[in-house]
Amino acid sequence: MPAPRTVYLDHSASTPCDPQVVEAMMPYFSEVYGNSSSSHSFGRKAEMAIEDARESIARVLNCKPTEIVFTSGGSESDNLAVRGAGWMQRAHGKGAHLITTPVEHSAVSAPIKQMAGLQGFKATFLPVSSEAWVDPEDLAAHLRDDTAVVSVIYANNEVGTVAPIPQLAALAHTRGALFHTDAVQAAGQLNLDVQALGVDLMSLSAHKFYGPKGVGALYIRDGLDLVSAQAGGSHERGRRAGTHNTPFIVGMAKALEIAHAEREARTAHYRAMRDLLIDGILTRVPDVLLTGHREQRLPSHASFIVRGVDSSKLLMHLDMRGVAASGGSACKTGNPEPSGVLLAMGYSPEDATGSLRLTVGHHTTADDITYAVETVRASVEKLRALAKMFAS
Numbered sequence: 322m323p324a325p326r327t328v329y330l331d332h333s334a335s336t337p338c339d340p341q342v343v344e345a346m347m348p349y350f351s352e353v354y355g356n357s358s359s360s361h362s363f364g365r366k367a368e369m370a371i372e373d374a375r376e377s378i379a380r381v382l383n384c385k386p387t388e389i390v391f392t393s394g395g396s397e398s399d400n401l402a403v404r405g406a407g408w409m410q411r412a413h414g415k416g417a418h419l420i421t422t423p424v425e426h427s428a429v430s431a432p433i434k435q436m437a438g439l440q441g442f443k444a445t446f447l448p449v450s451s452e453a454w455v456d457p458e459d460l461a462a463h464l465r466d467d468t469a470v471v472s473v474i475y476a477n478n479e480v481g482t483v484a485p486i487p488q489l490a491a492l493a494h495t496r497g498a499l500f501h502t503d504a505v506q507a508a509g510q511l512n513l514d515v516q517a518l519g520v521d522l523m524s525l526s527a528h529k530f531y532g533p534k535g536v537g538a539l540y541i542r543d544g545l546d547l548v549s550a551q552a553g554g555s556h557e558r559g560r561r562a563g564t565h566n567t568p569f570i571v572g573m574a575k576a577l578e579i580a581h582a583e584r585e586a587r588t589a590h591y592r593a594m595r596d597l598l599i600d601g602i603l604t605r606v607p608d609v610l611l612t613g614h615r616e617q618r619l620p621s622h623a624s625f626i627v628r629g630v631d632s633s634k635l636l637m638h639l640d641m642r643g644v645a646a647s648g649g650s651a652c653k654t655g656n657p658e659p660s661g662v663l664l665a666m667g668y669s670p671e672d673a674t675g676s677l678r679l680t681v682g683h684h685t686t687a688d689d690i691t692y693a694v695e696t697v698r699a700s701v702e703k704l705r706a707l708a709k710m711f712a713s
């Protein structure tokens with residue numbers, strides 16, 4: 322039976338590409354197709370488009386265009402940041418101690434674990450509160466003279482908590498450590514001014530702010546001679562080898578420009594929809610907890626633990642009724658292990674298997690929310706009744 326309607330509430334996993342962005346990209350597939358490294362006119366046209374995109378992104382980040390490196394997305398930006406900065410710091414004699422949190426995206430935690438396991442780095446994972454809050458006092462207590470890099474996620478992808486980045490970055494600098502933040506979820510919703518944030522490195526991914534998938538950027542503060550994590554040609558001033566993806570880079574710049582211009586209106590709408598969703602779920606569905614921080618929270622993000630319900634079954638039921646949701650992180654789909662983020666926040670493995678993430682976008686309506694809340698309520702009721710039946 323076809324679903325009566327569809328409601329997409331998984332904007333933290335990905336957003337639709339804005340038609341204005343698609344239009345801006347189109348000429349760069351088959352009209353302006355030169356390799357931006359070629360010196361002839363075809364190459365120069367592509368290079369000009371890339372440099373315009375770099376300038377446009379730099380305006381939003383309040384940095385120099387030369388401080389932007391284009392990558393294939395958030396994962397690559399995170400890898401380049403922690404590896405490139407860690408290797409550089411060690412080569413300069415700063416030390417090999419890395420600090421991060423247990424609530425990072427795996428694109429940060431996996432390279433850090435690799436560096437600790439294979440390359441002699443030491444890694445410290447800071448404690449977090451039950452709301453995934455990183456306390457600056459905990460960072461201060463764990464910083465050392467040999468701390469090379471601190472990496473803390475700006476807005477958490479699973480539970481939406483927004484970290485106090487300016488305070489954390491300032492603390493890292495008091496001990497000569499570099500500070501990286503993964504701003505993949507924050508982009509389009511929170512302030513991306515790198516001077517105000519005080520960060521040295523910041524990762525972005527276009528598909529989270531209505532741009533194309535497979536393109537991202539890393540802000541690298543001037544003067545940091547990062548070791549390239551992807552070696553080869555001298556693209557991006559030797560910091561990232563690989564032929565530029567001209568249409569996607571143009572698309573990312575356009576998407577960020579729109580997101581920046583419309584940030585206030587969009588986030589006001591997200592907040593209104595998110596709060597309807599949170600209130601609806603908490604009042605209509607019994608035995609549900611809100612996860613993450615109540616106030617310091619991404620405007621688009623609602624996340625819960627639905628007690629006594631297996632998240633993967635709930636997502637299937639919701640999908641059959643046309644509601645697209647997530648168990649926490651799109652990158653964890655198919656992984657039956659309870660979320661490490663929720664465990665680090667102090668939830669039991671049983672509770673952590675009931676995670677539900679609903680993230681709104683600028684096309685989300687109040688009707689969508691009403692439908693989604695009722696669908697979650699009915700699906701949870703059914704799953705709990707089935708579980709009771711099989712248990713008896």
Ligand SMILES: Cc1ncc(COP(=O)(O)O)c(C=O)c1O
Nearest residue numbers: 394395396426428478505506526
């Ligand atoms: C916080 C965060 N960092 C990094 C990534 C990875 O970005 P990409 O999908 O562009 O590789 C994601 C994607 O979900 C994310 O949410």
